[in-house]
Amino acid sequence: MDVQPDLAGVSFAAKLAGFGDRPAIRTKDQSVSYSELARRVEDTTRTFGPGRRLIALEAENSLPSLVVYMAALSSGNPLLILPTGGGTATETLVAAYDPDVVVRASDGEAVLDVRREETRHELHPELALLLSTSGSTGSPKLVRLSGDSVQANALAIAQYLHLRPSDAAATTLPLSYCYGMSVVNSHLLVGASLALTDLSVVDPCFWELVRTEKVTSFAAVPYTFDLLDRVGFEHMDIPSLRYITQAGGRLDPDRVRSYAELGRRQGWDLFVMYGQTEATARMAYLPPDLAAEYPHAIGVAVPGGSFRLEPVPGLDAGELVYSGPNVMLGYAERPEDLALGRVITELQTGDLASCGSNGLYEIVGRRSRFVKIVGLRVDLGQVERLLADLGLTTAATGSDDAVVAAVEGNHDLALVAKTLAQDLGLPRSAVQLHSVDSVPRLANGKPDYPAVLALATQNNDGGCGTVTGPEPVAHPADVRTIFAEVLEQEDIADTDTFVSLGGDSLSYVAASVRLEFALGYIPKGWHLMPVCELAPAPHHPQSPAAATTGESAGQPGGRTSRTSRGWYRRMLVPMETGIVLRAVAIIFIVSTHIGFFHWEGTAHVLIAVAGYNFARFQLTGTRRARLRRQLRSIARIIAPSVVVIGFAFAVTDTYAWANVFLLNPLLGPEGWTDYSRFWFIEILVHILLGLAALLAIPAADRAQRRWPWAFALALIAVDLPLLFDLVDTRYPGQGPVLWLFGLGWAAAASRTLWQQAAVTAIALLTIPESFDDQYRSATILAGFLILLWLPTLSVPRGLHRLTALLASASLYIYVTHWLVYPLVDPAQKGMAVIASLAAGTLYWAAATRSMGLAEKWLRRRQIAQLKIRAGTSLHV
Template identity: 35%
Template sequence: MEVALGAGDLSIFPFCVAHLAAQGEKPALVFPGGRVVAYRELAARVDRQASYWRDGRGLVMLEADLSEHAIVAYLAALDAGHAIALQVAAALKADREIFKPDFCHRRIDGRWRTERLEGDPVAPHPDLAVLLSTSGSTGQGKYVRLSRTNIEANARSIAEYLGLTAADRSCLILPLHYSYGLSVLNAHLAVGASLYIPGGSILDEGFLDGLAESGSTNLSGVPYSYDLLERVGFREREFPRLRFMSVAGGRLGAEKVGLYNEHLLARGASLFVMYGQTEATARMAYVPPDRLRGREDRIGVAIPGGSLTIEDESGRLITGSEEPGELIYRGANVMMGYASARADLARGAEHSELRTGDLAVRDADGFFRIVGRTKRISKIAGLRIGHDGLEAALERHDIAAAVIGSDVEIHAFFVGEHDPEDVRQRLASASGLTLLQVRATRVDALPRLASGKVDYEALRQRSPLAGGSSNTDGVKALFEQLFYPQRVRPEDSFLSLGGDSLRFVQLSIGLEKILGEVPEAWEKMPVKTLAAMVRQERKTPQIGTDFLIRALAILLVVLHHETLWPIPGGSATMVILAGFGLARFQSGALLSGSLRQLLRPLAQILVPYYLIVAGYALAWGEVPWASVFLVGNFAFADPERHSMVPYLYWFIEAYCQMVLVFAALFAVPPVRRFAAVRPFAAGMALLAAAFAARLALPPLWEIGNRQIFTLPWIFHLAVVGWCAALAQNWAQRLAVMAAGTAIHVYLGLYEGVWIGTKIKYLLQIVVLAALLYLPRIRLPQWAVQLVLPLSAAGFHIYILHRFVPELLLAQAQPFLPPLVLSLCSIAGGVLLGLAVWSGQRQLFKWLVRARAGALPTHWPAGLKSWLSSGHPLLALGPQKESQVQRQ
């Protein structure tokens, strides 16, 4: 791959003497105080050093101090044809004994000297160029073997996506034995750019002054570097020549990414968020700066010349979005292999791909996001807990911590004046564990490797953690409780189990508690895939917009029933959501002709409904037969005659009728075949028919104001929701939006007879637009905690809220002012629904535990056997509300 970048000639190995000399008097290295080493001088020094090493091919071990001496030695070893191992001073002695280098270049008594050693007869492979330690700390005798092709390919790629030219200058603060720091050096030398080497820490007095005076156009750092930059007030200063900053070497919090991105954008600069590993010669992915906003938690796309894929545990390629698996990288920069002894240096390339060990997902736009690590995970009480996610959760409370863990407990080491018990509480809340399973220890400072990364091994040595395992899977238990009494297999998904919109909200709440943020299209993912995901906490969680709409709709219904004015429209919105849910979750059953699967969820609605009907029958001493047969909304019965329950329950009757109409339509084979081939066209045709029925049938069937409760009056709303769920591209969304707007404008402004009707129909235009163009929405955590329970308990609130003013407050009504009575009725109706919903969740949690044999031993054996069997009668319970808590 030949790419012309800047002034450098990349057709030759970019760090040889000839390449350096060709840059002439351009500055190569710049130091505080204005001292400059030009490329020509650098080339001469490299050539002079290399001349001492040009006798055969061997191994040079270098004390990789961030200095001009180390840079010259690094380039000289490459030019002389040797392999060079870069390491910190503390590791040189141990690694010299293991790898038996031919030369060691290090500081002795304050001066840089080359030691000629006995070496080893094993010659390094001709392609081998650089060895970088995998530990980054005290030598552990394991190096990554990088070829000349690896280094050149990565330098080319980095220079390309950063747009580097000879006019650039990087402020190099990262150590050379760290692959990220070495890549900064390599990429800039490859194009004839220069490097400013401040020679100290960011915290050193005068660092920012030196940065400004150096004329640096870019600055690269790890997340810890950005913490230090905040401490020294980087964002309070101006650096006119700064063109971009970059971050890699770990996860920089999304909030801080957004902070620096906006700061740099305001100054005409850019932030590059990157991802890499030493095994891929530093970098594998980056987020294009112009697409970073809104993707602050992503690692981006593959670098030029590379590719990223995701595979599951069996090696199957994952092509869907938001489905996690191990991230696999392929490219010319993938290492040759590892080396733990001198003999390993003679081996050739052994890898064509890099299995990163990171769990990742791909979003709908093709951007990758890390969701955890295959090794930094604990499995406790059935929960797969990512240590990185816990650190992020603590970070949002300004707690700087490093988390380690086993399959028994989690341990957080933190700095600062926080109360350890408060840290434990937050750790337990973020992980879903109990206080018995978490520890928190205050330390003066987190131990760090030379790269700036946390030294987790040092922390692990401080806290021996017991081993252990658990066979209980929190996600699987969640599905089992929701779909009780069905048996749930790891390969089952929400849709394959026959999930519907009523279960969807319930399960979303449980998954949100386990995973932190529920991935898009989770309803299609197998249970085992969801269980493998790692918790991803978000300060502003993302939820489905339909959840918010559902919660607001039920509140509108409660308010409207209590005040009558001026907020109608909640019921109409619920009808749209009903059609939306049918298309999302039941279209498969309809297209396959599986009417049983379609009708089964009606039990979730009809069981509580018939309990209410039975209650009225007992109170009246008469059976409301119209309600028994779900036809009370057709105006031939009356609550005052006790032939039907109150009008409030018309929605349940209409919903059941709606499902039967869909079932009847799709029972016709030609209809099914057409809808299977052209689902959107079939939906729009049905919308036209439903609207025609809305206009034609009411005038032919004079039943007065009761017509607003009938199926012909509201069926078109359900079909609008159906079409919104089927719209897959902008043209289809535009068609649904135009049709829905036209219908509702006509019904609201032309046909509407009072202002409430106008509000009702015009409100549906907003609802439709949100469903089509804003499928997910980010809300503060406190808002999510309000919205999700209201959405999940919506059915209970709907069927129970009128019991508060008409039954529970009936005796107090004469003594309460109207405003107080209304407020108590509204709040009480919502709280009653939430309380019953919560009680039902606990009931189904208990039933699942009973089936698992966790009942008290003194219970009757017959009852325990019946419950454990999952008897079909138990399936009639209102599973919609069987939301579970993790055990």
């Protein structure tokens, strides 16, 4: 059936050119004006052909995906949005609805798979968009939206947010999620701009983008605020920020009030919103000036919409029913439903609500969130609220037999279940609580209630055991298991990151190697990504599977890769440059000290690497959390070093008390002596302690967060007078090295090409002057430039794990080799090197395990004390 393509077209998508040269899309690499965006949309529309067809798009937060999205909306071709990343959910939808065109992103471009030239479907003239219902990603059940609904909701959002052309929103949510999509629609409707990114809010690069692009808003779901707390958002200075929106689930009222008050102090607004995919995203919003006073409320209906309460037999509250132009046409459960027009005119939300005298609506429960047990109606929302009052993070569901709840963390569940049963008036046997590492969640961050209910059959423990689900098991794809074992942690939540869990440069290598094996690739910035965003990608271009088969974009079957490129992929493995430099440097350091060969300067390269890693691992979170993490990392350097140096002091006459306390640079003899052998450890600890103290000062903390790159340059500038002998110093014979640490920091903080170029210029001006030995200076310069410009280096596949092992153990090898190699025959220098590397690696394994067990023991003691206090409060 051929229908004129403009019948379902969305007005704002067809009128982009009207905003002329105003910036529409900003990415890391380019800025695209509205006129240029309109041209790209028009070009893409032509590739769809003259007839109206069903198009499926794997939507990403990328310019090619956005162009395809707008092209479909403007041309009236119905668009089926597929989940980001493909997989089973995508294949289920494609198989169920058989789209005429499937569009996927590949190597930064949108690749069209035209499956037929003319549609085989009957497509209703009003049909514009097909979205998965909330909580049913990958299910054949879809929401059918008209072009008018999309236009009306975008207009309503723009109206109550007071959007204007000068606004710029960062895309913190996926385009495939209706909430993220509504941000795109509303901003392009008014001629505002989008800072297009898929960076997480825990990534310093995201905040650099916010400041550079003068972002005025970003969208958040409840768990986003957990991440904002981790990165110290309350201390950030973002002058351009005008408002934050929140939807995607209920935000705790205390947190609503807290962020509303924070916004009031800092000059931005918090918009709490309520919506469903069935209403094209938004149905209600809470005016920002009322958020602190009425944090429980969802607010008032969006412009053009209205609410009413429909009585529910047996309940005091009524079901919230919404009417407005943004209500869906209806559901689709099979391809034949695409021919249907409007079958509903108002939306029964399924939520129970009340309306106060102030006209504000409040959600008090879910109509479908009730179970009837032994003749009693149980509100599962009330169950969650009762458990939350006990300080527990939970998700509750149930059946006609029992209430089933997942409870995060380790608690006395028997006591909690008994208390809950008494509050609900239920038999104790009708309450099942299951301990989990984190509440199971869907991709959009909402609780996965079917997964919670499944715990009742997975964990047959009577409801009060300590079975964790999903329980970490020794499976390579389990990110939680990797983090738990590498970091000696027990409770790891979806929102935790490697850095927030206390990961540092010492544990980074082991984690990255195991993640690469588990995921098939290493995502850029993985150490800052929440656990829930780290998932296996078996068809990723860098995965072992892709390397073996030689698959590459644009080359079906990988015929070319199996010849010229296949050999390269099979023989070489990309590794992060910092890891490779640590492994190579420790071999050169040990070999030089033993006299196997002579190559100086690599220890100074490691100082730059230390600064680079400090910037990556130690600068996120609140000031207090960051200080704790920094002190923990320093302790993990000091403890194993002092053990070895103390032993050396006891059994030899080579060292002094100043060495044991890592104070030789300050108290020992000036110049280079045998006492200076541990200079690297001593100076590194002094730098880290000094920076921890400096960044504990609120003003310094704010300055570093606001100007991360400039702060690193200031660190370099502080040390330059010492480097060029303008100020006398007691540094050991190696000379001042804080400036090298600062160079590494600046390398990690460089986000643009010109920043990298500026750091390169500073290195070229300073490093050659650092030592009289031109070969040593050349080594330092080369190592630093490699660190700055090359994110990865290729390593022979057979040496991949050995490189990672040496990098992990480098600090321990350095501190032990002074004691090991004198025990080997002086004529066997090669054997002495091998023995030193092996002994240091063994010490690394033993010391890391011992420190991990000690930390775990301390955490368990803290948990035990908390449980005692919690039990006391429950009895009271």
